[in-house]
Amino acid sequence: MEQFIIKGGTPLKGEVTIGGAKNAALGILAAAIMTDDTVHIDNLPDVRDINVMLEAISEIGAEVNRIDRHTVEITASGIRDVSVDDDFIRRIRASYYFIGALLGKYKDAKVPLPGGCNIGSRPIDQHLKGFKALGADVKIARGAVVARAERLTAAHIYFDVVSVGATINVMMAATLAEGRTILENAAKEPHIVDVANFLNSMGASIKGAGTDTIRIDGVKKLHGTEYSIIPDQIEAGTFMCMAAATRGNLLIKNVIPKHLESITAKLIEMGNEVEEYDEAVRVIGAKVQRHTDIKTLPYPGFPTDMQPQMAVTLSLAEGTSMVTESIFENRFKYVDELARMGGNIKVEGNVAVIDGIESFSGATVSAPDLRAGAALVIAGLAAQGFTTVDEIGYIQRGYECFEEKIKGCGGTIEKVDSDKAAAKFKLKVG
Ligand code: UD1
Numbered sequence: 001m002e003q004f005i006i007k008g009g010t011p012l013k014g015e016v017t018i019g020g021a022k023n024a025a026l027g028i029l030a031a032a033i034m035t036d037d038t039v040h041i042d043n044l045p046d047v048r049d050i051n052v053m054l055e056a057i058s059e060i061g062a063e064v065n066r067i068d069r070h071t072v073e074i075t076a077s078g079i080r081d082v083s084v085d086d087d088f089i090r091r092i093r094a095s096y097y098f099i100g101a102l103l104g105k106y107k108d109a110k111v112p113l114p115g116g117c118n119i120g121s122r123p124i125d126q127h128l129k130g131f132k133a134l135g136a137d138v139k140i141a142r143g144a145v146v147a148r149a150e151r152l153t154a155a156h157i158y159f160d161v162v163s164v165g166a167t168i169n170v171m172m173a174a175t176l177a178e179g180r181t182i183l184e185n186a187a188k189e190p191h192i193v194d195v196a197n198f199l200n201s202m203g204a205s206i207k208g209a210g211t212d213t214i215r216i217d218g219v220k221k222l223h224g225t226e227y228s229i230i231p232d233q234i235e236a237g238t239f240m241c242m243a244a245a246t247r248g249n250l251l252i253k254n255v256i257p258k259h260l261e262s263i264t265a266k267l268i269e270m271g272n273e274v275e276e277y278d279e280a281v282r283v284i285g286a287k288v289q290r291h292t293d294i295k296t297l298p299y300p301g302f303p304t305d306m307q308p309q310m311a312v313t314l315s316l317a318e319g320t321s322m323v324t325e326s327i328f329e330n331r332f333k334y335v336d337e338l339a340r341m342g343g344n345i346k347v348e349g350n351v352a353v354i355d356g357i358e359s360f361s362g363a364t365v366s367a368p369d370l371r372a373g374a375a376l377v378i379a380g381l382a383a384q385g386f387t388t389v390d391e392i393g394y395i396q397r398g399y400e401c402f403e404e405k406i407k408g409c410g411g412t413i414e415k416v417d418s419d420k421a422a423a424k425f426k427l428k429v430g
Pocket of ligand 1: 125127162165
């Protein structure tokens with residue numbers, strides 16, 4: 001079983017380059033099957049969730065040509081099956097995007113109910129409500145969503161909750177519906193804009209993505225395109241927290257600083273310096289950092305996917321901070337792991353009260369999910385002594401070359417697959 005072994009205490013310095021946005025890429029890959037032409041996609045992150053998605057796309061009969069690690073061409077003219085295979089797709093949350101993509105193109109889809117990180121109950125009722133409003137007959141049968149329509153017709157849809165997945169999914173299906181669909185109370189995350197831009201580059205007519213009202217004029221057909229995915233906001237934010245928590249100085253390149261504003265604002269409130277450039281940010285961690293409060297909210301609020309990384313950073317700030325998780329109810333599972341490292345966090349319902357500590361001390365911890373796993377790595381990098389992080393498969397779902405990027409900034413970390421390798425690494429770095 002693979003683990004990360006980390007020797008903490010070194011401020012991270014230098015530069016790191018951020019890859020393409022995983023969550024945008026998942027929507028874009030699904031949308032790529034909505035045309036029979038070839039679609040060329042760049043800046044694809046090489047992470048497990050993306051590779052699972054590509055396997056599933058190829059499994060239903062589309063041609064997937066991986067040109068290089070970050071570039072793929074997809075030609076979906078040969079799709080023979082609108083029923084997506086369970087084994088691949090159950091493993092990732094974004095499998096639900098196949099419903100919108102297949103329903104839009106073939107008016108027929110059968111997709112297993114989604115898996116993904118266990119961070120709370122994750123219903124898809126808003127997705128299904130949208131498909132039904134477009135005229136589809138939607139059923140859950142034997143663990144799968146079965147959606148069919150004679151024809152899809154435009155609708156005025158008000159989402160009861162702000163949902164990234166439902167907004168993208170219904171937007172995809174509506175692209176090939178007849179007439180003008182209006183989505184209200186839509187999510188505004190950067191990856192929604194990216195998927196909309198991608199669909200527009202294929203001939204769709206989507207306006208207002210990035211605001212809470214999206215207007216989609218249905219088209220008959222989509223065509224091939226070349227598209228480059230936006231940088232990953234959460235990977236960038238994770239390295240920003242890493243710089244702050246280790247009191248380092250990192251230039252984080254290939255980012256869109258506007259997408260990072262909520263994270264930047266909090267790091268500055270804590271006393272850190274954040275310099276913004278056109279496509280980069282520099283974070284200089286202050287020696288003494290102040291407490292602050294965080295509440296996760298839909299974009300442009302503070303992202304739930306950055307909550308654990310920020311909680312680790314706040315643990316090393318003076319005073320008491322409050323972190324309120326308002327999106328997912330089960331996102332504090334890392335707190336018990338941090339307690340092993342000396343963290344002092346109490347959870348009451350959806351609020352974590354963090355009492356700042358001088359430093360973490362190295363321990364063996366286990367990643368409970370993707371972002372919490374990354375947060376434990378940050379804690380290990382800031383800790384005194386050695387930290388072992390187990391269950392790093394979660395982290396590899398969403399971070400490409402995580403340990404290599406950290407090493408490139410002077411962090412002492414190694415991926416090992418045996419006790420012997422772990423002991424050897426410890427001996428080597430002392
Ligand atoms: C996506 C991201 C995930 C991120 C989350 C919130 C992907 C693959 N995953 O997840 O990393 O943490 O956005 O930014 O892009 N809800 C409903 N009914 C629905 C859909 C959602 O009640 O039909 C609720 C959820 O339980 C949650 C909230 O709405 O409380 C937001 O969920 P949503 O934005 O849909 O998250 P995901 O698309 O699953």
